[in-house]
Structures are given as C-alpha cells and as structure tokens.
Amino acid sequence: MTADQDGPHPPQRLGLLLAWHGSVTQTRMKQAFGTAGLSPRHAMTLMNLEGGPISQRELAERLEVDPSVLVGILNDLEGDGLAERRRDTADRRRHNVALTSAGSAVLDTTNAALDEVERGLFGDLSPGDRTVLRDLLGRIDTRAEDFDCQE
Numbered sequence: 229m230t231a232d233q234d235g236p237h238p239p240q241r242l243g244l245l246l247a248w249h250g251s252v253t254q255t256r257m258k259q260a261f262g263t264a265g266l267s268p269r270h271a272m273t274l275m276n277l278e279g280g281p282i283s284q285r286e287l288a289e290r291l292e293v294d295p296s297v298l299v300g301i302l303n304d305l306e307g308d309g310l311a312e313r314r315r316d317t318a319d320r321r322r323h324n325v326a327l328t329s330a331g332s333a334v335l336d337t338t339n340a341a342l343d344e345v346e347r348g349l350f351g352d353l354s355p356g357d358r359t360v361l362r363d364l365l366g367r368i369d370t371r372a373e374d375f376d377c378q379e
Contacts, residue, residue, distance in 0.1 A: 246368075253349060260341035264334045269293075270310075273301050274327060274335045277311060281326035284313065310334055 261271045269291075276282070276290050288298045302325060305311035310331035316322040327335065350358055 256345045263341040264337040277327045281324040284323040
C-alpha cells in the first residue's frame with residue numbers, strides 16, 4: 229500500500245516542505261544581503277525607497293513594522309549614509325525618507341546578489357511557473373504579526 233500524498237498524514241507534508249525550502253531560501257538571501265553589509269530589514273527598507281522618497285509613516289506601513297522599530301532602522305541607515313530623512317515642505321510634522329547615492333549603490337549590489345540567488349532557486353521554473361508560485365504563496369494564510377525576524 230502506498231502513501232497518499234494528499235491523505236490525512238502525507239509523508240511529504242506541505243508545511244514541512246515549505247519550511248525546509250523557506251529555511252534554505254532565507255539562508256541564501258541573508259548571504260546575499262551580507263554582500264553589501266546589510267541585514268534583511270535594512271535591505272527591505274532600502275528596496276522600498278527605490279521608487280523615490282516616501283513618508284516615514286507610509287514606509288512603516290509598507291514594511292509592516294511599528295514606527296518605533298522603523299526609527300531604529302532609519303537611524304542605522306542614516307548613520308551609514310544610505311538613507312536620509314527630510315521634513316516635508318508641505319507638512320513640517322511629516323518626515324520623508326529617501327535613498328542617498330551611496331544607498332543606491334549598495335542597493336544595486338544587493339539586487340545583483342539577490343538576482344543570482346533567485347536564478348539558482350528558480351532557474352528550472354518557467355516565467356509562468358514563477359507567476360503561479362507567486363499566486364499560490366500569496367494565498368497561504370500568513371500574517372505579519374506571526375513573523376519572527378530573528379535578526
């Protein structure tokens with residue numbers, strides 16, 4: 229009798245498969261971030277600034293972090309000369325955050341390393357397969373509050 233992969237207790241449980249592949253992916257991604265000396269949180273922050281300056285509040289919402297956590301991240305990035313906060317000329321109570329030229333260069337290095345990681349991970353998938361994978365992953369019931377960054 230063979231085990232049914234979709235039975236009540238399949239030997240290749242989807243959660244375990246996803247956790248394994250997620251752990252390997254996370255390790256490779258952290259190594260890629262490290263090529264530019266960034267942590268995942270710092271890299272994600274820079275990636276969200278790539279499209280141009282945005283308000284600090286909007287950035288916290290995009291990253292799904294508490295504004296107080298974002299302040300610490302931005303302090304680090306500003307200290308390294310990778311991002312800067314400026315008062316909004318239209319509303320002096322608001323700060324806008326932007327990449328610096330050094331931040332853009334570090335982000336270019338990071339993106340090149342991440343491209344290499346993704347080519348290795350997903351090289352055997354067609355563009356259509358990658359689209360389907362993104363869709364399927366988007367439908368998994370996960371929440372930001374369940375995430376433990378462990379940085």
